[in-house]
Amino acid sequence: MQFRPALAFALRRVAALLAMGACATLALAQPTAPVEPNASGLAGGLEQQVRQLALAGSQTAQPGAVRIEVQVGQLDPRLRLAPCQQVQPYVPEGTRLWGKSRIGLRCVQGTTKWNVYLPITVKVFGTALTATSGVAAGSVLTAADLVTAEIDLAEDNAAPITRTELAVGRTLARSLQPGQGLRQSHLKARQWFAAGETVTVLAQGDGFSVAGEAQALNPGIEGQPVRVRTESGRVLTGQPVGERRVELGL
Structure with a gap:
């Protein structure tokens, strides 16, 4: 019988510890507020x-x-x-x-x-050509259609056009809104030569350049690779860069 008070005390102690553990577990289980970067502190x-x-x-x-x-x-x-x-x-x-x-x-x-x-x-932000007014797709750009202004370069993944001579005379593939920056994707790709035409092939390296002639195996469309056959019969791939001109990367 003398052990009953000690046993009762021990049971009360265990119960208290279990209750504390339950409270701690409950507190951890509560969802925390989301982290908000704009919150102070x-x-x-x-x-x-x-x-x-x-x-x-x-x-x-x-x-x-x-x-x-x-x-x-x-x-x-x-x-x-x-x-x-x-x-x-x-x-x-x-x-x-x-x-x-x-x-x-x-x-x-x-x-x-x-x-x-x-x-x-x-x-x-940087400077590039922008439209002075709305220009419809299919229109041929003139100097009056464009003005240099500051635009958000990162607003579009396409490269911005910064020089007037690269835009005037070009046909729009898609329309321009007033104040909108002119991008490479707005311009219709030019065809520099047709398949079968004789083209000048230019290979440039560190401190040297070599030029020769070859026959185009497919149309030379701006921005698209083109295959050419040299006089020796070798087939090379390059980029059309102008009227019957192809550049090879070395």
């Missing part, structure tokens, strides 16, 4: 770290840009991430910081490690 200015990382990567990819702006988006509001004492932003492998892109966020110090992607928009 997150990891000592996480949004600013993201901006600086994206800005540095964009400047490397586009040297000489007039200015670069980074717009930080929001994480998926459905995310429920465990609390983290240190969140590290990084550029995912293979990511191009151009236009709509993303920055990785990973928890490097916390009870549960996690990794998510934050959407961003990188705007890279």
